[in-house]
Amino acid sequence: MSARRGLWQLAQRAFASHAGRPGEAVPAISNAHRLAPGSSVIQVPQRLLMGPGPANADPRILAAQSLPLLGHMHPPFLKIMDEISEGLRYTLQTDSKYTLMVSGTGHAGMEAAIANLLEPGEKIIGIWGTRVADLAARYGGDVIELKADAGRSFSLEELTTALETHKPALLFLCQGESSTGVHQSLAGLGDVCKRTGTLLLVDTVCSLGGVPFFFDKWGVDCMYSGSQKCLSAPPGGAPFALSERALEKLKGRKTKPATFNLDMNLIGDYWGWFNSRSYHHTGMVSMCYALREALSIVQEEGLDNMWSRHLEMHEMLWHGLKKLGLEPFVERDADRQDPTPARTPLTRAGAGVTFCSRAPGAGVDWAAVVKNAMDKYYLEIAGGLGPTAGKVWRIGLMGYNARPQNVELVIDAFRDGLQKQGKL
Amino acid sequence: MSARRGLWQLAQRAFASHAGRPGEAVPAISNAHRLAPGSSVIQVPQRLLMGPGPANADPRILAAQSLPLLGHMHPPFLKIMDEISEGLRYTLQTDSKYTLMVSGTGHAGMEAAIANLLEPGEKIIGIWGTRVADLAARYGGDVIELKADAGRSFSLEELTTALETHKPALLFLCQGESSTGVHQSLAGLGDVCKRTGTLLLVDTVCSLGGVPFFFDKWGVDCMYSGSQKCLSAPPGGAPFALSERALEKLKGRKTKPATFNLDMNLIGDYWGWFNSRSYHHTGMVSMCYALREALSIVQEEGLDNMWSRHLEMHEMLWHGLKKLGLEPFVERDADRQDPTPARTPLTRAGAGVTFCSRAPGAGVDWAAVVKNAMDKYYLEIAGGLGPTAGKVWRIGLMGYNARPQNVELVIDAFRDGLQKQGKL
Known part of the structure; x- marks a missing residue:
């Protein structure tokens, strides 16, 4: 410690050039917010998480998170990304090329979906309360809220009427609603959405892996989920998928999405959707290990x-x-x-x-x-x-x-x- | 396995109600994208990461990621969040109340900073090439680029002239530039920024923990960083801080930030900035363990x-x-x-x-x-x-x-x- 302190004295002169004024001393370091010695052990009591989420992670998935890091552009890591994309194809029951994990929680997935599939001024019909309405309005959406009593879902007939009346660009539904637990049926909606020129966007944060979901057969155009519920991984990664129709919309946008961080053109490219693998952000290496392992477990169990x-x-x-x-x-x-x-x-x-x-x-x-x-x-x-x-x-x-x-x-x-x- | 398959047959009738049409069968499950048995072992070769990042994580930090999950609103987890905020105060050398970890990579930190501190039509002077210019333009910023030859930084005099000429709302600087390694000196800028009504925003993704940084003494108004470089944690969390001046700007915005996912009013509230701890998104539990441990190590080493x-x-x-x-x-x-x-x-x-x-x-x-x-x-x-x-x-x-x-x-x-x- 004292040898190091001596080095610090010497280093100060070198660091002084950082201050932009040769000869000026580096400021003194304050210890006001430094932990007291011995107080720095992390305290994580054991809890059984049987609330709405996160659930306890599978220990195998937690163990995967302690594997050493790979570079976010290394071939062995790109292989793990590919395994995530493929694992999602099975889990979502889709042949779509356009699956990946968004680096963020379910809310980032929600924002990625709406920011990329909605252009300013376009109509979105949504159900999930004030959050999605707030979010869509920020992106310039013309938000039409469908209100239901808590605990009630919408029938195909009700949704068909709403779609035919408004012909929105986007219909937002939540398969498993987290504040009431109501399940929203999706079958039959895809056909109606195609007729009214609407993209069908489904939140499966609470439901993916817990109940049947068929991305292709139900005609879903965009799905996002969370890692921390039925997939048994820690929160942090958002499974995400687009249909061909949704990708066309994304590619044909007249405006860039307001968000750079969640621009799916750029993120999709990093994940190999367009075969170039260009750098957009530093992938969440440990979180990818976790989701990759979670999807392996899904595939093993069936x-x-x-x-x-x-x-x-x-x-x-x-x-x-x-x-x-x-x-x-x-x-x-x-x-x-x-x-x-x-x-x-x-x-x-x-x-x-x-x-x-x-x-x-x-x-x-x-x-x-x-x-x-x-x-x-x-x-x-x-x-x-x-x-x-x-x-x-x-x-x-x-x-x-x-x-x-x-x-x-x-x-x-x-x-x-x-x-x-x-x-x- | 076969008992379970029998259950699946029975369950199909129950699940049929999901299809929205009583009596209609659930679609058959496709195994087209299911991994072959035995192929599901994750392959993580050992690499020594001495490129621009991520670096190898400290094994103690990787181990912290395998600790069991806590709920994202549980008191023991809120305590860990508080420890992160306090650890950042030491690491950034600030007394500001407004420190936290953004749930996302350094790019999310960059977007959080610009989206929250810039209103549409306001001027931002930035340096970090096309990325930040693209990002700021998406948020309606009037982007003025300062161009320097690769490997060169700006003097206080040059920056002062630019600030006095343009009087921008925001000055964006990168302390350690990742494509050239040039170090940007910050001392003395805070005073000029106060004079021209400018907030000083600094990217420390590459530099935090590696070279001196004094948030308060250098008059920095907003800083974001990454977890995966000198802090030795995996990529996924972005250290973030605001000064009182920056917070006033945030609170006094005339428009909401376009991003809901990175609205710092809402995220700050979840982190206890305003004493209410309301739910905004599900905190990245394992990533918080990792950053908490990384900051402990900083505090132990000094x-x-x-x-x-x-x-x-x-x-x-x-x-x-x-x-x-x-x-x-x-x-x-x-x-x-x-x-x-x-x-x-x-x-x-x-x-x-x-x-x-x-x-x-x-x-x-x-x-x-x-x-x-x-x-x-x-x-x-x-x-x-x-x-x-x-x-x-x-x-x-x-x-x-x-x-x-x-x-x-x-x-x-x-x-x-x-x-x-x-x-x-």
Whole structure:
């Protein structure tokens, strides 16, 4: 340490040229914000993350993140990027050449989709509340919001009417809605969108890997997702895909996207869409290892097994909570009185996140149940968000976490939490 | 596997409701893009990354990335975010409350800075070639480019003249320029910027941790950096800071930034700048562990030792290559004939990346030297970029990699590569 300090004294004279004024001393270093010795050990307590996300990552994926770095343009790294693109083709069920991981979270994926597929002044019909409307308006979009009661999805007929009325450039749907858990059916929409000159954009952040998704067969034009839910990787990478139609739109833009960082012409080129591999940004090397490993796990398990496992765990939770007197927030197919196709419940599907609410008027303190689960079981379950705040619990059964012992623990925590309030 | 397949058959009926048409079968799953069994092991060969970046990450930082996930709003994770903010205060030498890690690479940091501090129609004076000019123009900026010959930086006098002539809203400078390695002096600029109503924005992607930087004392208003160079973490997080003046500008904007994903009002709130911690996006949990650990290492070593170490390794490389007859691309202070202050060489400083070129006309095949280094030593050195393409080698001595044995290996690889061409 003191030898180094001596070097620092000598170095100061050399560094003085940095100050732009020869001979002027480098400022003194302040230790005001330096950690005290011994206080620098990172504290990461073990938690079981059964809320809306992130879920616990598969340990195999965490281990992949500790592999040594490669250069972001090295051939072995480009091979890993190619494996991600190919793994996404299987996971999304598409033959599209245009798949990749956006360097960013699901929100970056959302912004990449809208910023690149919408030109200023064009119409977008969107559903996902104020966020997407805010985002699309910033990019100059003419935003038409479709409003639904919390927990309700749209029927093909409703969406067809909206598409034919407005003929928007972009239709934005969320397959698994994170604040209510409602599942949005996509089948049949692709044809209508083609007729009205609309690109079909789908958010699968909560749902990808947890429920069926068929990019090609459902005529989806753009999909983005997140790494941290049913794919069991840490948050940080956004799976992304475009159809040929969407790529034509991107290539034929009259204006550049306002964002340089998320310009898919440039990012696509880095990922080999156009065979030149030019540098746009430094790829997230560790995050790519993680997503590559996550997609390997999907391919090893197989989509059929993965979707079935999520469904099975969902049913197990549903039955367990039912016994405790809890009701799902989104109606279950088999139980519903209302035959309108507008209600396409998540509860038969297990789209990653599922939701329960006590029957109205029962006076359960939801927050106390959440707190008890964390304090006693180190288990995360969550309250509502936005339209469901104070009305529901949000429980995620996603990816690596969708296993029987975790479902049992969630049910135990609810039983214990309700008993403590004298509600059982 | 077959029990699961049976479940899938049963599940198909349940999933059919997803198709929006009761009774309609879910499409068949295609295995066209599924990996062949046994082919799914990730291949990460060991490389020594001594190019312009990323550098090899410190193994302690890689290990931190394999720690289990926390929720992005859990108190223990918020504590880690606070530790990052505080660690940045030390590393940047600032008392500013407004420090954080942007969820994205250095380019995301660049976009966050410009998108938030520039309103459409405002003037920005920038230096870093076509990229920043392109980016700023997308955000409606009136872009005035300052052009310098490759390898030259600007004097305080030149910048003062430009500031007084244009009175721009934003001055963009790069402390350590990655394609040439030139170091831009910052001292004295803050005062001029205050006088002309300009915010001083500095890119420290290549330089942070490698050379002196004093955010407060040099009057910097906004700084962004990258995680993958002298900080020795993987690429993916962008250290970011604002001064009080910059925050006032952000708060007083007449328009929203076009980007929602990088709106610093919203991101700052998630990081506790305004004491409410509202959800904006899902923080990159593993990447935060990594940067937190990287900043701990900076605090343990101390900035004086860290800067001295980089200088020492730089001098070692400089002397080693000199003996092989190579000349630095950017002039060395002690050697220069030209006394104009416009030339503030990197070579005395060791700002992460350093550059060498053969004396003109020597006819060395630079690419063969690079290829030999990789083939024989698994060592990355790089060629030039943009204005220096074909003219220089780029060698990085950054963070964890800035150690004597690595410098020796680089010199050995040059000796070997040059000998093979009969140039030694």
